Amino acid sequence: MVLEMSTKSLKNVQARVSEELYDEIDKRIESGMYASKSEVIREALRKLFAEQSRNFLRELAEEKDLSEDEMLEEWINVREGA
Numbered sequence: 830m831v832l833e834m835s836t837k838s839l840k841n842v843q844a845r846v847s848e849e850l851y852d853e854i855d856k857r858i859e860s861g862m863y864a865s866k867s868e869v870i871r872e873a874l875r876k877l878f879a880e881q882s883r884n885f886l887r888e889l890a891e892e893k894d895l896s897e898d899e900m901l902e903e904w905i906n907v908r909e910g911a
């Protein structure tokens with residue numbers, strides 16, 4: 830699942846993070862990697878969700894005794910409505 834961002838549909842979320850995480854976020858902004866804390870957090874969440882999806886598909890492939898390539902092909906077929 831690819832998550833696309835539209836500024837019209839953004840919702841505000843508040844979260845408390847450790848001082849260490851806060852400092853890491855600030856470092857990325859100061860380095861120019863990201864423009865804002867929100868951008869860092871959105872990217873982190875997109876990566877987290879993508880990783881969880883990949884892990885789920887790998888586990889499902891193992892359960893069904895399919896190779897990752899076979900599972901990817903099935904995934905593409907589902908997305909294309911085949």
